Amino acid sequence: MSGIYIHIPFCKQACHYCDFHFSTSLKNIELLTEAMCKEIKLQKDFFNELKVNTIYFGGGTPSLLDGENLSKIINTLYDTYNIAETPEEFTFEANPDDINIHKLENWKKIGVDRLSIGVQSFNKDILKFLNRAHDQIMAEKALEDCKKEGFNRFSLDLIYGIPGRDLEEWRKDIEKALSYDPEHISAYSLTIEEKTVFGNWLNKGKLEPMDDDEVIQQYLLLVNILEDHGYEHYEVSNFAKPGYRAVHNTSYWNSIPYLGIGPSAHSFLNEKRWWNISNNQAYINSINKGIIPCESESLSKEDQVNEYIMTKLRLKEGIDNNEFINRFGFDFIEKNKSYLHEISSEGLGVLLNNFFKLTTKGKLFADQIASNLFY
Template identity: 40%
Template sequence: MAGIYIHIPFCKKACHYCNFHFSTSLRLKDDMIDAICRELILQNKFLDGEIINTIYFGGGTPSILEPIEIDRILNTIHKYFHVETDIELTLEANPDDLDKKKILALQLSGVNRLSIGVQSFYDRDLEWMNRSHNSGQAHQVIRDAMESGVTNLNIDLIFGSPTTTNEMWENNLSMAMEYGIKHLSCYALTVEDKTALGHFVKTGKEVNPDEKAIQEQYDICRRFLSAKGFIHYEISNYALENHFAIHNTSYWKGLKYLGIGPSSHSFNGFNRYWNVSNNKKYIDSLAHDIVPVEKEKLSETDTFNEYLMTGLRTMWGCDETYVNEKLKTNKDLEHHLNNHLEAGHIKLRNGRYIMTEEAWLTSDSIIADLFIE
């Protein structure tokens, strides 16, 4: 089994915190769809005939496309790849892009999972983030999706914003529960280079996120959702049983996937690939039947480090035997692992090293301690 990711590099507005590749100009949209379809055709052997069980439209803002444009991309996939009948087909969406008519049309195209970038149900948060929707639209799109029969629905929420109090954050979670949402992606606000927020912090217009507030809101999140029966299965993802995101889980478990579109990444089990992060260069290259991709062959060390990085982010963790075998010749790394076990950051359960929920918020530094140089 394998997945296909389609990157749609267009947005109406630039959110202050976002560092994904996108353009706010739609001038090249038609050419981009042509190029995406062309890349799919050229890359149809990449997965060696593996059956496709997930397709994920990300971005950018895929919901900026019309259903007929989504149809064209999906028709190309079905023509050139082996696609499972019971596929998970996700489309990321902004609340202001969807109404009942469009949701129904997307369902007819085969979309059976929506991931909606709500981020907050409070206007003051949304304005600070420079989102293109308001709280009323956030509520309306969820109602429209539910009434249209969408049963597989995720919403994204962001905590740690300077405009978000602990009470507001808990209310955001409560409102999601009132709608019967079964999957939530809850992200801590981070300051990234080459973003408006990064510039504001650098110039003193904003300050770095309050680490104490982020910790408090993270703790509120995991306690609140645990009490509602949600499973915290990855650092930022919570779901009821049988509602985990299949596509994203495949990334964390090291399965194969093909990334299509500018800035997208691919993995075939041995090598990593990434496309150029420039819309015009991407389009021009595909017009000449050249996939604008770079490649990195993963060494055994790279493979192990990535295994740690992805595995320890999840409830499934990493295999004890494999990790011990890799670390046994490096006493410093063995020492670091033992320190984290003693500190309670990592626990050994049923032959798996599992990072505790409490430690996940600082997982990057913990995992880096175990990397083989």
């Protein structure tokens, strides 16, 4: 089992919080499409005999691609790799302002069976504050069109912890999202990154982050409401109806091989990681010379242990000590017994039947707890 990630590094405009790699100049879309098709062919031996079960188009904004460029990439993928006749999941990220009946029909025709829709909020003032390209009316119409076209398998992205938004406004966003009955919801706490508009405002004293206690209240409200509506809180930021976990993204947390295509895309195979250059023109120039512009690292045993701890603690199931022993040759629970009992007594974790997992409260401190457990 393996997956392919395609990074489309273009956006209509820069959201004030985003530090992903993208360009707001769309003039090189065709040149980049050709380069990505060439990279796919250059990576033809990446998987050897492994079958590809998942495809994920992310960005940036994949929904900016027209049908012709999208079809070129899809056809090259199927011509090059051993892709399952019916992939377990084919996800396509889309922004509400790009979604219309024609595009939905085309996406379905090429095999997309799951959409990840960047709504972020249904509040027009918040969307403007975030500098999103859509408003709440576009978001509502996009979701209605998805339902109309039979795209019942979709995920919504939401953001909480936004300065100036109170608990009641956040509740309204959650309830509005639930009114469309999505199979999956991803909700992320706003992080203010240095090289963003929000980061600039913060440095100039023009923006004050939300108080940590308020962020925690919004997170707990989210968890309570979604679990009351039957959603499984299967990863720190992800909620799904039973049977609708994000298959491709779950592979990242379970060390399943994946290939990333495009500028800034990451790949993983046999405890080795690669990442492509985050520059569109440099990427195109290098690919046209037959060279994949990437760096790589081989994960040491220490890296592998630490990554396992970090990713597994984010998941509902937590750390399976038997699996840990088989993979790394030592007993995770025995080595960390004192600390595990300490955080369990504080209501942050549960140690049961040779498993250790975090509680809802513990997930708020997942990164800190993981770092304290690093090898």
